[in-house]
Amino acid sequence: MFSIEPSRRSANGAGEEAGSKMSEIVLQQAASPSATADRSRALGRMALVDGIFREVTRAAAVIVLVILSGVILSLVHGSWPAMKAFGFGFLVSQSWNPVTENFGALPAIYGTIMTSLIAMLIAVPVGLGIAIFLTELCPYVFRRPIGTAIELLAGIPSIIYGIWGLFVLAPFLQTHVQPALIEAFGDIPVFSMLFAGPPYGIGMLTAGFILAIMVLPFIASISRDVFETVPPVLKEAATGVGCTTWEVTRYVVMPYTRVGVIGGVMLGLGRALGETMAVTFVIGNAHKISGSLLAPGTTISATIANEFTEAVGDLYTSALIELGLILFFITFIVLAIARYMLMRIEQKLA
């Protein structure tokens, strides 16, 4: 392995040494003083360009750090008026009244977490199923095309999912699925609460479902990549002692890749929590906490997207920025855990 830090100096040193030897040879051949001066000037210029280039790249790397701290600082600065006005009550208050300038984040936080939870309940089993299908069951001819298709779908912008959710999924759920849910669970104690109220079409359940479809490609493709890191020898050995395909997956592949799969799921969760456009279309933007999953609600990102440009007054704007800060804080923690877990599986590989 070519290690840069230690050998950079030695490589540079070697270069300079070679350079000076070469200049000696040149000196013997044409011992004119002007040639030596030219040569040393050229070498000096090279060293200068070298140093500048190195420092410029380092500055660029530092700027990446500055961007992140800039994001945090500017959000804290922007939300300062709201923090002063509402204090910690902002996190637990349910009111959202632009007229009396009384704001609370709880409905938005609740909506963000609930929709992401619904999304994960659907996307994790299905995503893992797709990953197992692609690594263990799928005929070889189809593995690459299906895998590629899923990766391409992961890149489709979220607004596409949003517009589809609004015009296709929501009406479909309203006329077919939600009445059936209300009918089926109407008499069962806990579920009747979850599926109460009229079928609006838009609401928490729809938003969660759209999110599930959106993060599905992420979870599926990361899990597939992680599953593929299992050494074939392990799987062959398990199959050799008579394990079924499922037992190989359950007792060999899963334990080996647990950390990576959790990392991938957390990455999907990070996406779901911060997702804006797909949710904004179908959430209904209602600032209240409702026990029913069919009722409209709101999420942090949907609130900001819907109201920011129309927010009048510094306190209103500031409250929205504080919502952004809370969102950033939540996703930062989730993503940091995800990266840590994925880093651990990379280390295992190396």
Add this chain to the structure above:
Amino acid sequence: MSLYAYRRSANSIATTLCWAAAIFGLAWLFLILLALVYEGVRGLSPAVFAEMTPPPGSAGGLLNAIAGSLVMTVIGVAIGTPLGMLAGTYMAEYGRYSKLTTVVRFINDILLSAPSIVVGLFVYTILVHPMGHFSAISGAVALALLVVPVVVRTTEDMLLLVPGSIREAASALGAPRSHVVGKVAYRAAKAGLITGVLLAVARVSGETAPLLFTALNNQFWSTDLAAPMASLPVVIFQFALSPYKDWQQLAWTGALLITIAVLALSIAARTLSAGRRKSK
């Protein structure tokens, strides 16, 4: 039931469920594309590319939105790419084992999937608020901030793939470090670096959230970078949520255009990096 029969049935149940999951998941994704093509193609006409976004009730196209998206994407990529490439170069070439690199890599990975609406808020507080009005340039800066992490990541990964022996050979010939990086490592990783930029373009060309309160929107043709500018995603957002049928139709068509652009870019990026993998 014997243990053997139990294991066999457990196996067939589990594998059936995996098949079902795959069909279920792929079916939804397929349905979305189908609806998109079906609804989008109906509105596709030369007018879409030749006329401005209309007021409700009259005919029109998406020309100013398409142009605005192109302008802001180009500026955003022009700002973000050099920054990202230089940072990636530092991480792979100069400070491969330094603390700074480890920290930057971690932070960059987080920025890579951080909610884009937060980036919009950030640009609003540092650019839009001090300037006092929405502007295309702040939209472009917001997009640039989304380009940076993608380019940093791919640049570092691709430069790490360049074999050390090539660099050593160049250094042994007396090439200064900047030449080794610029004329040897960059060239060896060229396809990969272009892939990174293409992926970044694909990522930002569909971004809506960071543009909502930086570039805002504009009903008319505008090339003024200091004024609000229309963009395809924001127009889709506005038109789709409107009650007017012709606006909704334009939103579908716009969505189809974005999807085609993004898929084309990702496929181009894949072909490039696949060619590279083979030649290695």
